[in-house]
Amino acid sequence: MNLDGYTAWVTGAGSGIGRATAIELCRQGASVALIGRTTGSLLETKRIINRIKRHPVQVFLGDVTTGEVEIDRHSDYARPSILVNCAAAESAVGPSHTLPAGDWDRVIQTNLSGLLKMTQLVAPHMIDVGYGRIVALSSVHGQGTYPQRAAYAAAAAASASAAAAAA
DSSP states (O other), rough: OOTTTTTTEEEEETTTTHHHHOOOOOOOTOEEEEEEHHHHHHHHHHHHHHHHOOOOOEEEEEEEETTEEEOOOSOOOOOOOOEEEOOOOOOOOOOGGSOOHHHHHHHIIIIIHHHHHHHHHHHHHHHTTTTEEEEEOOGGGGSOOTTTTTHHHHHHHHHHHHHHOOO
């Protein structure tokens, strides 16, 4: 796949699937905005990418739970043609009746509401230019019953459904 000329935003780009996704998008030629809450991990992703391939990649602090990303509106990165939502939060593992309410709220805000807020942030530009791709990564935990991981499973199922409905 040739992504030369495309700009991609990757949330959760500081580790795991987000990091791997950002690396692959750069390999395919996209200019990539690494978005996350932790500067150090995002800079490490940038270093890894630069060791593999010198390519346009920038670090931007952002929080999917608020839909705020510190990107200058006039930056080349301000108008993505691709958004890959990889940001995710884990919750405590255990029976649902013992799950702290704060864990539930944090997972739903990050894994589900974050998908909506990031989509709302980029979709107007994509619609204006007549092109855009939004990818919502979810977990297999959303396809079955995982009683020890209620918040994570609920968010995964709901985000897969929300992404399908938005398409």
